[in-house]
Amino acid sequence: MGGPEVKRRPGGRSARVRAAVLDATFALLRSRGLEGLKIAEVAERAGVHETSIYRRWGNRENLLLDALLEVTEGLRVPDTGDLREDLTAYARDLAAFLATPLGHALEHALAAAGDDPDAQRARDRYWDTRSARSRQIVTRAIERGDLPDTVDPRLVIEMLVSPVHFRVVLTREPVDPDMPARIVDTLLGGIARG
Amino acid sequence: MGGPEVKRRPGGRSARVRAAVLDATFALLRSRGLEGLKIAEVAERAGVHETSIYRRWGNRENLLLDALLEVTEGLRVPDTGDLREDLTAYARDLAAFLATPLGHALEHALAAAGDDPDAQRARDRYWDTRSARSRQIVTRAIERGDLPDTVDPRLVIEMLVSPVHFRVVLTREPVDPDMPARIVDTLLGGIARG
DNA sequence: ACTCTAACGCAAGCGGACTTGCTTTTCGCG
DNA sequence: CGCGAAAAGCAAGTCCGCTTGCGTTAGAGT
Numbered sequence: 001m002g003g004p005e006v007k008r009r010p011g012g013r014s015a016r017v018r019a020a021v022l023d024a025t026f027a028l029l030r031s032r033g034l035e036g037l038k039i040a041e042v043a044e045r046a047g048v049h050e051t052s053i054y055r056r057w058g059n060r061e062n063l064l065l066d067a068l069l070e071v072t073e074g075l076r077v078p079d080t081g082d083l084r085e086d087l088t089a090y091a092r093d094l095a096a097f098l099a100t101p102l103g104h105a106l107e108h109a110l111a112a113a114g115d116d117p118d119a120q121r122a123r124d125r126y127w128d129t130r131s132a133r134s135r136q137i138v139t140r141a142i143e144r145g146d147l148p149d150t151v152d153p154r155l156v157i158e159m160l161v162s163p164v165h166f167r168v169v170l171t172r173e174p175v176d177p178d179m180p181a182r183i184v185d186t187l188l189g190g191i192a193r194g
Numbered sequence: 195m196g197g198p199e200v201k202r203r204p205g206g207r208s209a210r211v212r213a214a215v216l217d218a219t220f221a222l223l224r225s226r227g228l229e230g231l232k233i234a235e236v237a238e239r240a241g242v243h244e245t246s247i248y249r250r251w252g253n254r255e256n257l258l259l260d261a262l263l264e265v266t267e268g269l270r271v272p273d274t275g276d277l278r279e280d281l282t283a284y285a286r287d288l289a290a291f292l293a294t295p296l297g298h299a300l301e302h303a304l305a306a307a308g309d310d311p312d313a314q315r316a317r318d319r320y321w322d323t324r325s326a327r328s329r330q331i332v333t334r335a336i337e338r339g340d341l342p343d344t345v346d347p348r349l350v351i352e353m354l355v356s357p358v359h360f361r362v363v364l365t366r367e368p369v370d371p372d373m374p375a376r377i378v379d380t381l382l383g384g385i386a387r388g
Numbered sequence: 389a390c391t392c393t394a395a396c397g398c399a400a401g402c403g404g405a406c407t408t409g410c411t412t413t414t415c416g417c418g
Numbered sequence: 419c420g421c422g423a424a425a426a427g428c429a430a431g432t433c434c435g436c437t438t439g440c441g442t443t444a445g446a447g448t
Binding site: 207208211242243244245246249250 | 395
């Protein structure tokens with residue numbers, strides 16, 4: 001994303017521009033909010049021409065996505081050795097982030113993004129760097145023998161994480177603080193018995 | 195939504211206009227797709243002035259939402275008396291609908307919609323008419339004694355439904371045909387034991 | 389049948405996302 | 419060092435969502 005893979009070919013003030021634009025995007029995202037952010041302002045604040053932004057990112061959505069995803073990169077995955085604890089912590093962190101204005105913005109941008117290659121790349125990046133690593137929580141539990149190896153790590157994580165996303169993007173209710181724990185319990189114990 | 199509650203006050207070609215616009219929106223949604231749909235075209239095809247649309251629906255998103263939600267209204271909730279069967283059928287139907295262009299459009303519009311009263315109303319309508327009824331599947335199971343009354347119907351339904359939405363709006367992968375059944379099994383049996 | 393007003397028709401225009409054609413700058417590489 | 423190409427600067431313009439300030443019309447209530 002963000003233009004052709006940090007092309008270091010001829011003419012390379014690329015990096016400088018990219019950083020400046022992304023910084024400006026963040027700053028304006030904070031002050032103006034998602035809807036109030038105009039790429040003309042971003043360009044001015046970044047000391048860059050509007051056209052440069054469009055040529056690199058293609059459209060507003062992709063820029064937003066690129067900027068927002070940068071936040072996600074540094075997410076740490078809990079690893080205490082206890083499945084319930086790890087899952088709960090992870091879901092709680094996610095819920096907390098999504099409750100943030102930036103979190104809302106990310107969800108919004110992600111859902112609104114189109115189907116062009118750049119957007120798809122952004123989605124993959126999001127999923128890969130955030131949720132795929134979270135899958136390790138389940139994988140490790142299986143390796144420890146805490147979980148039967150018949151469970152599908154991906155399905156488990158999706159069932160854990162998606163209800164939180166669901167409330168944020170769909171019903172748009174505040175996420176109940178103990179929701180993560182309840183989801184984990186339901187997931188672990190099942191509902192068929194007591 | 196869709197203007198002030200079907201106001202039947204003085205001057206009431208309201209209904210006619212509303213129907214015409216919604217019809218036109220559908221038609222163009224099918225031919226042009228979500229992105230290609232321009233409200234100017236809708237107005238022309240509906241034999242209505244653009245301003246009329248904006249005054250009634252406020253913006254493009256709300257119109258889309260209103261039109262799309264109409265499709266959802268007629269959803270039937272399975273009631274065979276068997277929980278697993280009902281849940282699976284429901285999830286399968288949902289997945290099938292979301293795989294549709296119209297389904298994609300709905301998700302898109304729903305996620306992209308703002309926070310104004312109209313949009314919130316649309317979200318509520320969506321959730322109320324579609325998912326709240328689906329909660330009855332769980333409620334009935336509890337009443338039959340098939341499920342302990344300690345389970346939270348809403349949470350169960352969300353855990354069932356949201357992974358499907360999740361893939362559609364977030365990772366945007368095709369939904370595996372047997373995914374619903376696997377979700378239901380996981381939900382019923384839990385993952386902690388075999 | 390008359391009135392009164394919300395809803396529609398219409399023209400004009402604004403803002404901001406995106407495009408295009410062209411020039412100028414930067415910097416990797418020979 | 420200097421050449422060649424990708425990237426940035428710049429100007430002008432298009433398109434479409436959305437707004438505004440009117441005048442016009444339909445139809446519910448009396």
